[in-house]
Amino acid sequence: MNKIVEKENFSEKVVKIVVEAPLIAKARKPGNFVIVRVGEKGERIPLTIAGADVKKGTITMIVQKMGVSSQKLCALEAGDYVTDLVGPLGKPTEIHNVGTVLCCGGGVGVAPLLPIVEGYKKAGNKVITVLAARNKDLLILEDEMRKHSDEVIIMTDDGSYGKKGLITEGMEEVIQRENIDECITIGPAIMMKFCSLLTKKYEIPTMASLNSIMVDGTGMCGACRVTVDGKTKFTCVDGPEFDAHKIDFDEMMSRLGGYKSEEQDKMDHFHE
Numbered sequence: 001m002n003k004i005v006e007k008e009n010f011s012e013k014v015v016k017i018v019v020e021a022p023l024i025a026k027a028r029k030p031g032n033f034v035i036v037r038v039g040e041k042g043e044r045i046p047l048t049i050a051g052a053d054v055k056k057g058t059i060t061m062i063v064q065k066m067g068v069s070s071q072k073l074c075a076l077e078a079g080d081y082v083t084d085l086v087g088p089l090g091k092p093t094e095i096h097n098v099g100t101v102l103c104c105g106g107g108v109g110v111a112p113l114l115p116i117v118e119g120y121k122k123a124g125n126k127v128i129t130v131l132a133a134r135n136k137d138l139l140i141l142e143d144e145m146r147k148h149s150d151e152v153i154i155m156t157d158d159g160s161y162g163k164k165g166l167i168t169e170g171m172e173e174v175i176q177r178e179n180i181d182e183c184i185t186i187g188p189a190i191m192m193k194f195c196s197l198l199t200k201k202y203e204i205p206t207m208a209s210l211n212s213i214m215v216d217g218t219g220m221c222g223a224c225r226v227t228v229d230g231k232t233k234f235t236c237v238d239g240p241e242f243d244a245h246k247i248d249f250d251e252m253m254s255r256l257g258g259y260k261s262e263e264q265d266k267m268d269h270f271h272e
């Protein structure tokens with residue numbers, strides 16, 4: 001059992017949860033995830049570690065209410081307990097001093113991007129971060145990102161904050177004035193696809209983190225299967241990060257749509 005020590009609602013659908021997990025807080029690296037369960041028969045939910053406080057022995061997770069299990073987790077309050085927490089899992093991000101790094105996050109993908117931004121900065125890189133959200137209210141972790149980036153560019157679909165436009169527009173503006181050595185993108189599949197197409201055009205090595213497609217996080221359910229460079233990979237075991245230019249995003253997106261109706265059934269039942 002792990003105690004929730006803090007909870008903050010970022011928006012109607014996105015919640016920040018800080019949980020006691022001293023060993024994970026010590027061992028975690030950027031890119032790692034944990035598996036959380038609420039209730040003895042609860043589903044396993046893989047969540048990226050957005051931050052950790054070694055002194056307090058806590059880790060921070062950002063949860064998006066998607067299905068029944070994440071709804072249950074988001075319904076817990078400070079003082080409540082999650083049934084179990086396993087981690088850190090997944091291969092950590094390979095972070096080196098490469099020069100200038102462009103970090104691009106969209107939606108809740110901004111959460112797993114935060115420790116990576118922090119890691120690149122600590123390694124001595126110049127870090128330029130582009131964050132995208134549908135509107136101002138859905139933008140998360142801006143202050144934390146500013147703390148660890150040399151520059152932050154905000155893009156919103158409706159222009160309610162930052163610049164109006166797509167993440168790729170913000171990225172291209174940076175690419176045209178800076179010499180970018182490496183790029184990382186985390187967000188919805190469609191966003192990562194277009195970020196990847198853009199950096200391919202400019203021949204910038206790019207990593208994409210596919211953590212959002214994991215289901216049980218153990219290599220057994222097969223839900224996180226992706227084709228990378230023509231080979232089958234499992235995001236939870238072989239990733240979550242892959243060379244973005246080699247990911248078959250179209251196949252991934254068609255598979256992601258495959259569970260929509262079952263998920264909706266569960267949700268309808270949950271609300272009854």
Ligand code: FES
Nearest residue numbers: 215217219222236
């Ligand atoms: Fe189930 Fe990877 S999340 S196999």
